[in-house]
Amino acid sequence: MPAVPDRRPPTGTPMLRVDALHKVYGTADGGVEAIRDLTFEVRAGEMVCVVGPSGAGKTTLLRCLSGLLEPTSGEVVLEGRRVHGPPPGMAMVFQDYARSLFPWHTVERNVELPLREKGVGRAERRRLVGQSLAAVGLADVPTAYPWQLSGGMQQRVAIARAVAYEPHILLMDEPFAAVDAQTRADLEDLVRELWHRLGITLVLVTHDIDEAVYLGQRVLVLSGRPTVVLADVAVDLPDRRDQRTTRSSEEFARLRARVYDLVQQARRGPTNS
Numbered sequence: 001m002p003a004v005p006d007r008r009p010p011t012g013t014p015m016l017r018v019d020a021l022h023k024v025y026g027t028a029d030g031g032v033e034a035i036r037d038l039t040f041e042v043r044a045g046e047m048v049c050v051v052g053p054s055g056a057g058k059t060t061l062l063r064c065l066s067g068l069l070e071p072t073s074g075e076v077v078l079e080g081r082r083v084h085g086p087p088p089g090m091a092m093v094f095q096d097y098a099r100s101l102f103p104w105h106t107v108e109r110n111v112e113l114p115l116r117e118k119g120v121g122r123a124e125r126r127r128l129v130g131q132s133l134a135a136v137g138l139a140d141v142p143t144a145y146p147w148q149l150s151g152g153m154q155q156r157v158a159i160a161r162a163v164a165y166e167p168h169i170l171l172m173d174e175p176f177a178a179v180d181a182q183t184r185a186d187l188e189d190l191v192r193e194l195w196h197r198l199g200i201t202l203v204l205v206t207h208d209i210d211e212a213v214y215l216g217q218r219v220l221v222l223s224g225r226p227t228v229v230l231a232d233v234a235v236d237l238p239d240r241r242d243q244r245t246t247r248s249s250e251e252f253a254r255l256r257a258r259v260y261d262l263v264q265q266a267r268r269g270p271t272n273s
């Protein structure tokens with residue numbers, strides 16, 4: 001595996017390029033064209049949310065970005081290198097925290113394991129584990145087991161694990177879909193705060209239009225299958241956001257309505273094919 005580039009690209013420079021991405025799943029009856037043609041870029045330090053109707057290929061897109069799936073044609077280029085397998089410098093957070101954490105390992109061990117695989121020395125591992133657990137508000141439960149924690153706390157462990165890895169880019173697939181509404185709001189704010197503080201590039205897939213507008217600097221709206229980019233909506237809300245004032249602002253309502261209409265249009269399909 002190639003070494004992780006030491007430094008993140010400077011904020012605003014190209015980080016991720018998706019070029020004419022096309023993905024067909026082979027099936028017994030001829031194949032499913034999940035993604036027809038996706039082309040977009042993400043700059044270093046950006047937070048981009050991806051929405052689209054059910055079955056639009058959002059998970060397929062993330063799998064291609066993370067090198068878990070090879071595209072049928074087109075390419076994914078991360079920090080100037082074409083992605084073929086899981087790239088160094090990338091971390092992922094999944095919806096299903098219960099399956100992504102090892103129940104037989106403690107919280108701190110769960111966070112530490114990827115650092116061992118990365119070859120980080122012991123003292124540095126301890127520092128990164130302590131720092132990232134503190135950053136997600138879990139400094140006081142390092143020796144607990146995941147099953148002893150609430151769902152929201154388990155997802156915080158998964159986020160701490162991703163952050164401790166010091167990724168250049170973090171992919172999140174419906175990360176808050178399995179928690180209650182209040183926990184979801186807390187986790188949204190936690191992610192924005194970490195993104196601000198750490199300068200990570202973030203691509204987050206969600207079904208929730210309000211969440212996409214609240215979190216993102218851009219919202220990429222995917223069409224229905226076979227999938228293309230229907231719109232790339234700039235979210236020109238103030239950088240400092242909070243659940244009460246941001247979500248009740250006129251600008252938020254305007255953006256929400258715009259993205260909602262686009263998703264409805266995508267559901268009606270077919271698009272510009």
Ligand SMILES: Nc1ncnc2c1ncn2[C@@H]1O[C@H](COP(=O)(O)OP(=O)(O)OP(=O)(O)O)[C@@H](O)[C@H]1O
Nearest residue numbers: 025027032034053054055056057058059060061225
């Ligand atoms: N392994 C597979 N084999 C065949 N078809 C697949 C496979 N995985 C996904 N698909 C199909 O590809 C399309 C896109 O699926 P994908 O899970 O990426 O969509 P999604 O936008 O993430 O869906 P959802 O919003 O419901 O989670 C769907 O029609 C799905 O049935």
